[in-house]
Amino acid sequence: MTNSYIPLLFLLAIGAGFAVLSVGTSLVVGPKRYNRAKMEAYECGIQPTPHASGGGRVPIKYYLTAMLFIVFDVESIFLYPFAVAFNSLGLFALVEMVLFILTVFVAYAYVWRRGGLDWD
Amino acid sequence: MIPALGAQYLGAQLPGVDLVPATFNYAALSPILVVLGVATVGVLVEAFVPLRSRYAAQVGLTLAGLVAAFLLLVLLAVNHQTATAGLKVLGGAVLGSVIIDGPALFLQGTILVFAILGVLTMAERLGGVGADAFTPMGSATPGSGQEALALRAGSMTSEVFPLTLFAVAGMMLFPSAGDLLTMFISLEVLSLPLYLLTGLARRRRLISQEASLKYFLLGAFSSAFFLFGTALLYGYSGSVYLPDIAAAIPQGGSELNGLLVPGVFLVAVGLLFKVGAVPFHSWIPDVYQGAPTPVTGFMAAATKLAAFGAILRVVYVGIESARWQWSPAIAVVAILTMVVGAVLSVTQTDVKRLLAYSSIAHAGFILVGVLAFDRTGVSGVMFYLVSYGLTTIAAFAIVGLVRADGAEATHLSQWAGLGRRHPWTAGTFAFLLLAFAGIPLTSGFTAKFAVFEPALRSGATGTIMVVVGLLASAVTVFVYVRIIVLMYFTDSQNDAVAVVTPSVMTTIAITFGAAMTLVLGVWPTELLQLSASASQFLR
Numbered sequence: 001m002t003n004s005y006i007p008l009l010f011l012l013a014i015g016a017g018f019a020v021l022s023v024g025t026s027l028v029v030g031p032k033r034y035n036r037a038k039m040e041a042y043e044c045g046i047q048p049t050p051h052a053s054g055g056g057r058v059p060i061k062y063y064l065t066a067m068l069f070i071v072f073d074v075e076s077i078f079l080y081p082f083a084v085a086f087n088s089l090g091l092f093a094l095v096e097m098v099l100f101i102l103t104v105f106v107a108y109a110y111v112w113r114r115g116g117l118d119w120d
Numbered sequence: 121m122i123p124a125l126g127a128q129y130l131g132a133q134l135p136g137v138d139l140v141p142a143t144f145n146y147a148a149l150s151p152i153l154v155v156l157g158v159a160t161v162g163v164l165v166e167a168f169v170p171l172r173s174r175y176a177a178q179v180g181l182t183l184a185g186l187v188a189a190f191l192l193l194v195l196l197a198v199n200h201q202t203a204t205a206g207l208k209v210l211g212g213a214v215l216g217s218v219i220i221d222g223p224a225l226f227l228q229g230t231i232l233v234f235a236i237l238g239v240l241t242m243a244e245r246l247g248g249v250g251a252d253a254f255t256p257m258g259s260a261t262p263g264s265g266q267e268a269l270a271l272r273a274g275s276m277t278s279e280v281f282p283l284t285l286f287a288v289a290g291m292m293l294f295p296s297a298g299d300l301l302t303m304f305i306s307l308e309v310l311s312l313p314l315y316l317l318t319g320l321a322r323r324r325r326l327i328s329q330e331a332s333l334k335y336f337l338l339g340a341f342s343s344a345f346f347l348f349g350t351a352l353l354y355g356y357s358g359s360v361y362l363p364d365i366a367a368a369i370p371q372g373g374s375e376l377n378g379l380l381v382p383g384v385f386l387v388a389v390g391l392l393f394k395v396g397a398v399p400f401h402s403w404i405p406d407v408y409q410g411a412p413t414p415v416t417g418f419m420a421a422a423t424k425l426a427a428f429g430a431i432l433r434v435v436y437v438g439i440e441s442a443r444w445q446w447s448p449a450i451a452v453v454a455i456l457t458m459v460v461g462a463v464l465s466v467t468q469t470d471v472k473r474l475l476a477y478s479s480i481a482h483a484g485f486i487l488v489g490v491l492a493f494d495r496t497g498v499s500g501v502m503f504y505l506v507s508y509g510l511t512t513i514a515a516f517a518i519v520g521l522v523r524a525d526g527a528e529a530t531h532l533s534q535w536a537g538l539g540r541r542h543p544w545t546a547g548t549f550a551f552l553l554l555a556f557a558g559i560p561l562t563s564g565f566t567a568k569f570a571v572f573e574p575a576l577r578s579g580a581t582g583t584i585m586v587v588v589g590l591l592a593s594a595v596t597v598f599v600y601v602r603i604i605v606l607m608y609f610t611d612s613q614n615d616a617v618a619v620v621t622p623s624v625m626t627t628i629a630i631t632f633g634a635a636m637t638l639v640l641g642v643w644p645t646e647l648l649q650l651s652a653s654a655s656q657f658l659r
Contacts, residue, residue, distance in 0.1 A: 109163075110164070112167075
């Protein structure tokens with residue numbers, strides 16, 4: 001039983017060794033020339049945006065929008081395989097799908113009525 | 121290539137791949153479906169019913185839904201009792217992903233009772249708008265103008281009722297999940313609403329939000345452990361269904377044999393986190409203290425019950441035959457849980473934290489029963505969960521009534537002399553504490569007996585655990601008696617602390633909890649018989 005763990009341990013050692021070695025080597029060997037551009041936040045090559053007023057806080061609206069997007073995104077992900085397999089699934093799957101869309105619609109109605117879609 | 125492959129697999133042409141829709145036994149699922157349906161209607165109520173009638177509509181709807189689900193469940197249980205003699209068989213509801221057998225019916229019914237009592241305490245408004253346990257606006261920064269505005273507008277978080285219902289549905293699914301993935305889904309369904317409910321306390325908003333964040337982060341972490349363990353067990357047995365995993369264990373000998381024990385332990389981490397066993401208990405005191413008190417009571421009772429139900433199913437349906445490989449470690453966890461819970465409760469100065477540590481100790485006692493590995497162990501655990509839950513809901517409901525300047529007085533020193541000014545409340549609380557301690561003539565004694573007796577018969581490990589359990593009980597007796605002494609034999613320092621008079625709803629919850637604590641201590645036979653007849657898992 002213990003034998004089957006030995007390859008796992010080797011893998012762990014190799015993985016940890018690789019991480020330590022590559023970071024350590026670049027720390028020891030690599031040149032250290034700092035300038036302003038290097039100290040800035042890295043934003044995928046785009047000019048970094050300045051901090052928002054109030055200590056870099058982001059309005060909660062952004063997260064709300066992102067969450068709503070994910071809800072409807074997941075809905076459409078479920079719709080794709082359903083549409084592809086529609087012929088072999090028949091009426092049952094149609095009813096299930098209508099139920100699913102209705103449930104998401106309830107969430108939408110809640111968000112809409114409680115002002116989740118108003119930006120201000 | 122990929123579209124062609126997709127069409128090939130999704131059609132019914134390929135042998136072994138058929139997309140015949142699953143068969144559902146809607147009757148067996150009806151209680152869960154009712155709870156989920158009512159929760160969805162509750163969201164619509166939030167959206168369309170005007171603010172002034174929303175609270176009444178939500179409370180009425182939620183209670184009606186829970187009672188209806190309970191009646192359906194009773195009907196289901198009675199029908200199958202007459203049909204098959206003993207609450208035993210009720211086939212796989214969805215291809216074996218959900219299994220409604222004796223333990224599932226028993227635990228689901230208990231969860232519904234806890235939920236009804238919990239909703240009664242959550243609906244408490246202490247005679248006016250703006251005095252309930254929940255913040256008027258959860259998303260506002262604590263102490264901000266926005267929050268004050270919401271308070272003045274009379275808004276309240278009546279979303280707690282649909283959230284509770286969603287959590288209840290997850291809890292009902294959790295102990296009846298026949299495969300590990302369904303179990304994971306129900307774990308998330310029950311956890312996510314609880315994370316939110318934890319952060320909604322009206323007073324001490326920061327502590328509440330901190331508790332919510334801690335609970336969420338640690339809970340998500342433990343869910344990941346559970347999922348990883350599921351993956352390892354799938355690698356071991358080629359299936360996530362618990363009976364298939366059980367069938368794979370005696371064969372053994374494959375080169376993936378080493379996956380079994382890590383898989384079991386990782387799944388155990390996820391489950392033991394939810395019950396608050398010791399290496400994974402650190403969230404319990406913070407969350408129990410920070411959450412709104414009615415939510416704490418409901419959570420302590422119902423989450424523990426659902427999670428222990430899931431543990432029972434994983435152990436007794438799935439991994440029992442490999443128990444020599446994993447049960448010693450779980451026995452150590454049980455011993456640690458009892459000792460740490462009992463000893464740390466001695467040093468607590470906050471009533472809610474004290475009850476939290478006591479709940480940790482109780483989780484240890486229940487684990488002792490789980491490790492008895494026979495049917496009397498299962499029925500003992502289920503009896504313990506019922507009696508502990510009823511006592512806990514009543515105890516936290518009383519904690520919510522002892523107030524100073526409108527806020528809950530949770531510091532122990534504020535409870536001094538309470539027995540003289542409010543003999544009924546203090547007397548009931550003292551009785552509930554004695555039940556926690558396991559004094560005879562309370563349900564706590566019967567319950568401890570019911571889990572310790574099968575453990576004693578199970579062998580040397582069981583005996584050691586029972587001895588530790590009795591010592592830990594003795595330590596907790598000291599803690600509870602200290603509170604009783606404080607309430608009755610200490611002079612009061614401040615007159616600001618008073619027990620507010622609750623509405624009929626909380627009164628019902630407290631009375632029912634306390635009465636059942638007495639009844640299960642004096643006449644436990646009926647429930648013991650019911651839990652014994654419902655203790656056979658369907659494999």
